Amino acid sequence: MIKVASDLKGIATKYNAADRFIEENVRNGRGEKVAILSGDEQVTYQELLNRVNQFGNALKELGVQNENRMLMVMHDTAENIVSFFGAVKIGALPIPTNTMLQPQDYEYLLNHSRSKVLVVHEDLWSKIKANRDRFVFLQHVIVVTENTSVDANEIDFHELIHNKSTQLESFMSVKDDPAFWLYSSGSTGNPKGVIHHQRSMEAAYNTYGKKVLGINENDITFSASKLFFAYGLGNGMYFPLGAGGTT
Template sequence: MSTYNAVTWLLDRNVDEGRGAKLAFTDTVSELTYGELQRQSRRAANLLRRLGVRREERVAMIMLDTVDFPIVFLGAIRAGVVPVPLNTLLTADQYAYVLSDSRARVLFVSEALYPVVKDVVGHLPDLECVVVAGKNAFGHKLLAEELAKESDSFATVETHAEEPAFWLYSSGSTGMPKGVRHVHSNLQATADTYAKQVLGIKENDVCLSAAKLFFAYGLGNALTFPMSVGATTVLNSERPTPALMFALLSKYNPTIFYGAPTLFAAMLNDEASKNERAGTRLRICTSAGEALPESVGLAWKARFGVDILDGIGSTELLHIFLSNSPSDIKYGTSGRPVPGYKVRLVSDDGADVPDGEIGELLVEAPSAGEGYWNQRAKSRHTFQGHWTRTGDKYVRDADGRYTFCGRADDMFKVSGIWVSPFEVESALITHPAVLEAAVVPEADPEGLLKPKAYVVLRAGSQTDNLYEALKEHVKQKIGPWKYPRWIDVVDSLPKTATGKIQRYKLREGEAKH
């Protein structure tokens, strides 16, 4: 069997092809060229060897988006060790679960995030060492000091294309996260398909991603895709507020901006940023996490003159597999299958459904994970031979475009007809008073399900006769049976760290009034 290590293709190839002095990453404080990243990743590999971490063992990463992240992530893969980047917004209990579940031998943690896990790390039998990225080691090891002790010479471990390279934990919106195991070849698979054939990414691109590196979406945006062509990435360690993103767009003038529907809407509606621009070189934006409402895409294009490519991806499939493309955009849809991916829509009994009918989306993907760690039943349900079940409900039109209808567990019927929460939400936010909306089923006095809406209003909006106005607005937009029978005005909607609305929490009454 021939050998293949993802770092050889992602990083070493760039140096071999003469891009050693090219800027790879900047985090507003530090910079890394491709040559420096190669040397530092070798030091990280030597550090892991000194700490006694063996091939295929796991190391956890609770790290902000700084230049330290690619050093550790790529250094581990170079050593044949499996890095496990973790969501930086989890609670101590969630970290305790994931660190125990992954049996991580070493934890790399950013200084600012250490306080969350300080009471956890001493109670995990498999965790032998903590390495802190920053200036305060909290009694542990400092990453910069440890790297400085190591040689920048390291013989990259001869791994195989189908060998586990890294894990990503799913967002866990309805329970504890699940560890998705990805192999070495999966990174290149996403670059050869979406990045190359949809984005058309080039060496002179400068990338800015609001989604963080620990997300599958952010990892592709800010690491895999730019490194696949020797481009440059701007990393942001802070929360992506409208003001901050506009500041970064102005300062670094990127060519590609990767966002999410919630952020695009917030940037469009932020009063303090109403005169901000998106830079002079921006050529394309992308959106994932949830479907992009048509009104948001059109408003963004009208204001900034740049299209947003809406698509859908997942942790299980590593990046976007269904997307609009620069030459083929229809706002309100997720577009068509990314070249290299095949999709099917199936009914509850597994039969393919015709155009115009709602079905669950199944994907045949070159980047599919090989399963969940320690979750055999869930692995069998999700990863079914060549096909991966997404849990997303879609409808395909006669032109072959796919439109999102909702998660399988969010859909419900009204008068015997399927209602998509997303469709009702998209109609609601086209009303000038509504900033955000979420729709869930609620039983009426007869026990029949009807739509109930939770809305976040724009600043200064009037609430007089709001219910009647929104009801009629939805009726006119999408049909008389889909309007919300109840509307609650709330301060915010519960969301995952990826920006997905947690409708199950609304069904359980967890809304902020």
């Protein structure tokens, strides 16, 4: 367990954002509270923590290490949040990306980031899988699918985490370590990978989510901006989770 304070000035030397935004809520007695509403699915904070830990353990079994990059091409679902924080918890770097790009754009992002892992929803993967041989550094493709089977060189998301341990120690990062990347839109050239630190979500939550929006544990947030945008990542994920609310 990593102990952290509730505002940026008091962040402990050892800090992991997955511990802060997920596990801290369970420690504070919110385990049975609904963290995510997604279609007909309701995910409690305890269930979310369990899945985050299972995904993190699965990544470790695949050989993913701290600061390895993991590109995400995903719709706004519970699996998105699980993947993001599962990577953060082991010190790997998730990279949420726009779901409306062209195949050549994903080729650039995968190769530029040197991503070792791609987590992708099946309908989005179907549009880019023909280019897999051109993804130079990619080793593992984890596909979120409901009813269809994956190819032999792909990994089913739900099968991957099934029966994995729900216990996982947070990687002992510090507040200034990298936590995730986001790519710019590329309006002035090729998209640029922007590194966000472990403290970045804490800072945005405290200065805007908490002090300006006034989000608290009784709130349910809905974001028109998708999770792959910086705005959406806050509005639809770490603002409500930071307050112990529901997204």
